[in-house]
Amino acid sequence: MSVLKPDFRFNCILDIKPEDIKNSGAKFVLLDTDNTLALHGSQEPLKGVLEWIDEMRKNGIEPILLSNNSRERIEPFAKKLGVPFVYKSAKPLSKGFSIACKKLSAKPEETAVIGDQIFTDVLGGKLFGSKVFLTEPIGPETNAFIKFKRIIEKFIR
Ligand SMILES: [Mg+2]
Numbered sequence: 001m002s003v004l005k006p007d008f009r010f011n012c013i014l015d016i017k018p019e020d021i022k023n024s025g026a027k028f029v030l031l032d033t034d035n036t037l038a039l040h041g042s043q044e045p046l047k048g049v050l051e052w053i054d055e056m057r058k059n060g061i062e063p064i065l066l067s068n069n070s071r072e073r074i075e076p077f078a079k080k081l082g083v084p085f086v087y088k089s090a091k092p093l094s095k096g097f098s099i100a101c102k103k104l105s106a107k108p109e110e111t112a113v114i115g116d117q118i119f120t121d122v123l124g125g126k127l128f129g130s131k132v133f134l135t136e137p138i139g140p141e142t143n144a145f146i147k148f149k150r151i152i153e154k155f156i157r
Pocket of ligand 1: 035
């Protein structure tokens with residue numbers, strides 16, 4: 001199913017260059033947080049993420065966090081990174097994507113989603129009309145439901 005297939009696959013978000021985003025037609029990046037920018041629930045960004053955000057901005061690409069996690073988890077992390085955020089975004093539903101676009105004054109076709117999960121990041125991004133960059137999760141899963149989804153994803157990837 002094409003809505004479950006990412007447009008691009010990378011091992012890690014740090015491997016994605018500004019040119020990769022620009023070449024996809026996007027100028028805004030909607031960033032998943034858990035297991036994409038930091039270990040699940042961790043306030044410590046992956047080493048290099050702050051510089052990565054800087055580099056994107058220098059190239060005219062604006063980032064925003066788009067996470068299904070709570071305000072308590074996302075707000076302090078977003079402040080540390082100096083980027084706007086949407087929490088409890090309900091990916092794959094379009095609601096959170098729309099809020100993110102409103103905050104950025106972006107159109108769906110100008111956005112790229114970067115995340116590690118098929119059923120939230122990829123499905124949500126494809127349904128919304130974003131370009132989708134799938135990355136490998138940077139850490140082990142802690143939540144039983146996510147672990148279950150991973151097993152299903154193995155058959156799709
Ligand atoms: Mg994630």
